[in-house]
Amino acid sequence: MVNYQKHIDTLVHRLSATLEGLPFDGIAFHSGQLHYYFADDIYAPFHSNPHFAHWVPLAGPGHLVVARPEQKPKLIALIPEDYWYEPVTFESPFWIDSFDFVQVSSQEEFQAELGSVNGLAFIGESCEVARELQFSDNAVTDELLTARLNWDRTIKTDYEVDCIDEAAKLAAKAHRAAREAFESGGSEIEIHHAYVIAIGCIDAELPYESIIALNEKGSYLHYVNKRTERDGKVLLIDSGAAVNGYASDITRTWTSKSAAPVFQEMRDAFDNLERNLCEQVQRGLNFIELHETAHREIGKFLSTFGVLKVSGDEAFDRGLTHPFFPHGLGHDLGIQVHDIAGRQANRDGGTIDPPEHYPFLRNTRVLQPGNVVTIEPGCYFIEMLLRPFRSNSDSSAFNWELIDQLSSHGGIRTEDDILVTANGNRNLTRPYLPE
Numbered sequence: 001m002v003n004y005q006k007h008i009d010t011l012v013h014r015l016s017a018t019l020e021g022l023p024f025d026g027i028a029f030h031s032g033q034l035h036y037y038f039a040d041d042i043y044a045p046f047h048s049n050p051h052f053a054h055w056v057p058l059a060g061p062g063h064l065v066v067a068r069p070e071q072k073p074k075l076i077a078l079i080p081e082d083y084w085y086e087p088v089t090f091e092s093p094f095w096i097d098s099f100d101f102v103q104v105s106s107q108e109e110f111q112a113e114l115g116s117v118n119g120l121a122f123i124g125e126s127c128e129v130a131r132e133l134q135f136s137d138n139a140v141t142d143e144l145l146t147a148r149l150n151w152d153r154t155i156k157t158d159y160e161v162d163c164i165d166e167a168a169k170l171a172a173k174a175h176r177a178a179r180e181a182f183e184s185g186g187s188e189i190e191i192h193h194a195y196v197i198a199i200g201c202i203d204a205e206l207p208y209e210s211i212i213a214l215n216e217k218g219s220y221l222h223y224v225n226k227r228t229e230r231d232g233k234v235l236l237i238d239s240g241a242a243v244n245g246y247a248s249d250i251t252r253t254w255t256s257k258s259a260a261p262v263f264q265e266m267r268d269a270f271d272n273l274e275r276n277l278c279e280q281v282q283r284g285l286n287f288i289e290l291h292e293t294a295h296r297e298i299g300k301f302l303s304t305f306g307v308l309k310v311s312g313d314e315a316f317d318r319g320l321t322h323p324f325f326p327h328g329l330g331h332d333l334g335i336q337v338h339d340i341a342g343r344q345a346n347r348d349g350g351t352i353d354p355p356e357h358y359p360f361l362r363n364t365r366v367l368q369p370g371n372v373v374t375i376e377p378g379c380y381f382i383e384m385l386l387r388p389f390r391s392n393s394d395s396s397a398f399n400w401e402l403i404d405q406l407s408s409h410g411g412i413r414t415e416d417d418i419l420v421t422a423n424g425n426r427n428l429t430r431p432y433l434p435e
């Protein structure tokens, strides 16, 4: 990875500002530990502490990165001798030369390599682990320090953009395989298998559980069941891939010949609507405003197709788009699929709450170069949300006959991953998945 050393240099360089005014001269990032399910002896899938993953894509529990301003960071990898699992081996991963790297197999060796922790802050999940490593309680996960680390993670380095770009490329390949499986009549579970086989991963290695919904199930926003019925008329697929711990998050809606012609037209028009929103992403744009623009555009869209019997502007003004588009326009993307700090007010913390009528909006910030966000407008036929309008004073604005015809098609969502650049944006998805 060509930009990795530059990434580490950037993180090391940022540390002085990160630690400014705090009683620390360095930070120890702990990767985490395994957890049993309650009352069970089975482990839950392991997810690294994202602050650790920001430094190095070394999976597994018990590792530590120790970083100090303007010094080469140290990486202590804990690889216990264990015959239950295949041993982790290091040949020459691209990241290894960026660290003073040591591999240890016991807690004693670990402690000896770590040495004194005086002056070090600890960023990790477990206070117990921190205490075992001799950190004092007030060095553990300092709030101001964490806010600054979270904020900085929203400004991606070139290496991080490369990882998300690769993850988009990989997911795009799998989306095409999934589309083929759909077009040949595959069931949800068959489409899912086509997807993971194209990536070459197991489910636990996906950045999130894939949403693969045929027909009316597309209206369940986080539908994760995988039915065996075949020959769908609509596929809504929301699924990503991970590269070096960075996620892509992509949604497409495909129709087959058995879909209603008007729904097929709506799908294509919605694709254009999403592209136009993506093009508007730029530095200085308030994401809440773009979310509002999405509602306006969806109002016009619903009016054009006769789903609403009023003009787009009137639909927007009367809030009639809300039951059709009940989630946020997008979110930050990175190590976490819903990456951190999308509502953070400034580098030192604070929160910008979304407007009351858009409670699910995950990004409320003004965009900066280096931000990576998803743009994912949707339009669904969700009976639970439409029901109140069937009998209230807005009822006559809805074309219920058409809505009832289309509800068996579920809904439409299109989602791309967008990098905010110095003078515009770069769509990280469309080059690999232009449809």
Ligand SMILES: [Mn+2]
Residues within 6 Å of the ligand: 249, 331, 374, 376, 415
């Ligand atoms: Mn998303």
